Amino acid sequence: MIQATRNYFLFLRRCGRIAFVGDWRYYAWMGLLTAICLFGLNAYCKQLVHGLIVTGMTDEVSWGVYIANFTFLVGVAAAAVMMVIPVYIYGNEDLHDLVIFGELLAVAAIIMCLAFVTVDLGRPDRFWHLIPGIGQFNFPASMLSWDVIVLNGYLLLNVYICGYLLYRRYQKKKPSKWFYYPFVFIAIVWAVSIHTVTAFLYVGLGGRPFWNSAIVGPRFLASAFTAGPALIILALQVVRRVTASAPAGVAVRLRSDVIAAPRQATLKDLDLLAHHLPELDTVSMEDRLASLHGATVLDVAAGDVLLRQGTTEDSAFFVLSGRVVVKREEGGRFRITRSAGPGEQFGEVSALAGTPRVATATAEKRSLVLRLPAASLRRLMQSHKMNEIVQSRMSERLMITDHGLLMLRSIVQVSMLINVFLLLNEVFKEFYSGNLHVASAKYLFIGLHGHYALVPWIWTAIGLNVIAMILLVLPLSRSLKWLNVACVLCIIGIWIEKGMGLVIPGFIPTPLGAIVDYRPSLNETLVCLGIWAFGLLLYTIFLRMAVPILQGRLSKANEGQEL
């Protein structure tokens, strides 16, 4: 127990340390984000001292960009569910590793949401009045109290799921389904609930006809499922780019494929492997001896290629000492998918399946590698424990494939169509019936009594959304370049539509018919930028920790080694 706690804290410390390590691009990016955060913090301090008067909000328009951003980000957080559903319910392998990126994004987004609500409070010092049991929590009457519960619950769920999966991966243990499957399914339902509850914040207000419409909830979900996966598509490509090593053309100094003098493997080599892979001890002596048939040990130097992408032969490899990187050539670049240290395997998937190699393995430094024919590996896997560890490792590869991104594209595509459809429904209902309640919609779309503040915003949003929708529907966006354009357009479009286009016009005109325009102040804008920078900073740190763990470069096995 004490050992387990110690291990866990060591894990956290190593994760913490790695957040401060990176190349110059990493430092530059983090430095920039930190600077923006500090500007935001400074602006927030001014707001604390002078009150919300430093924002553009008034009694007439009493919620502004803070709540607009909050609403948008709840959607982004909810969208993590879109990654989870195909993987766990339909067993889609392409998205498997992407789920963690999605859930980490959800964690960062929820923290940003909580920050946006906090800066919107007039008396943040009284937050404890919201704590059930200690304060006076108006549950279930107030939708805001529901939001407090679902947002914090969602945060905990996702922190737990990500934390558990990453820690198991770090320990190189297979996650136990009982410890996370139930939570994953709760999280799926919960994700829908956070966005529905947030929509109900608005829908529940009878005095605000612009919000008091049953379609707002479904619209929120549709736009969330557009913007969220779009954001993830972009984030994943950044991860992929950053973990890429070199352009394929300028190949890494590859040495001859023929490695000098492989020698016959002996029982001693298996013992060495068992030192790093205790599961091997469960293999009977008979099986061990049988597996040595045709097994060789390779003594390789840095840069030696052990297997090459696209070729077909039937051997699997275990690293005895040193380190081997597995790279995958994709879209003209090499990308390190993972790195294998002592005790770890590579090449076993294609060996067992008899399929062509999907990646190239190269020694990172001088290494000893055990090469086993597929038959020998099968022999070793007759031991239950050995079978389990090899199988579980096979399913835990960090693969951001183009195919995975295109899966997300189809989600964005369908959601965008539904989103635009629902928007048209709303527009029809507002304008065709033409009753008095159309005032807010008029203010938003065509201007009201000489007030046009939101008109340019909403038409920009509609333009961006329509262009994004067309791009997404056309086969053109199967190319990542155009897909990225479409994603950027729909993120901005939906941010405007849902923020400026939904929150603000709900207040204009006021219930007594006054029209007061709203413009965010500089201070308010700085606070928003600060929170966005803080969220990006968090997400970057999360990725900085998660990627090496998923690649196997940061694990319990290499404790004590600098990365």
Added chain:
Amino acid sequence: MSRRNFLRGAVAVSGLTALAASLSPLLELSDFTNVDQFMQKYYKKMTPADMAKVLTRIEGEVQRQYGIRPHVRDYKPMDGVEFVYCLNLTRCIGCRKCVHACVAENNQSRNPEIQYIRVLKLPHGSLDVDKADHNYAPAAVPEPGFFYMPVQCQQCKNPPCVKVCPVHATWQETDGITVIDYSWCIGCRYCEAACPYFARRFNFADPQIPKDRLNPNMSYLGNRPRKRGVMEKCHFCIQRTRAGRYPACVEVCPVGARKFGNILDPESEVSYILREKRIFIQLKEEMGTSPRFFYYFDV
């Protein structure tokens, strides 16, 4: 010292300096909260002794800030009383004397300006508030062709603002007045979004009241000075009405358009009006809020 350590130290020092600089506005933060204020219990959970302590504390705070020792009381609702307001639209001339009497009575901020009553100027024949003029300023009122409709908290029987408050900082009392505990409100402004009558006002900045204009007769749930970051609104002048007096707006009205009283008393003026008048209006009746504020006409 190695170059690497020197760089690390330099980054750490400049980072901390930047952090300190960004936090520096907090140096101006005074009297935002203190231990007593922070720890103050919820209104309904306070014993009379707790309340007495809080009232004394508030008197001290007001004295320090305004130089006047006020008299702060926690007026409780009276048994057998439910307040109702009636406003005669035929009589109202739109002079806004009620607005200013309210500001003076209830210690509302002069800068930024907070007013509980909004008087709408409407063209004859329409109750559509979208046609209302909020900022009319003619040389003389009333203007021909228009009528005036003052709007303030409607003291709904089914108040949307109370329902949405996440911390029970606003509630309806037995005499029908919806009150706010300014010491409990977290300033989320959800009630302000929920109110269909634009009746609530938020303290976006610290309220400013000239020292010589402070009304020292104060109530805890009523006109005691507020601080920035909390909500306020009309409370039917709790400090007057729960002591048997009329609200300030009723007293000041030069044309007798405003009537106030106990609906549970069949002899009261408001009971008479609601019994005898053929037409009266509850604003936005279709919202189901059931206001205790009735507009009527001389018919």
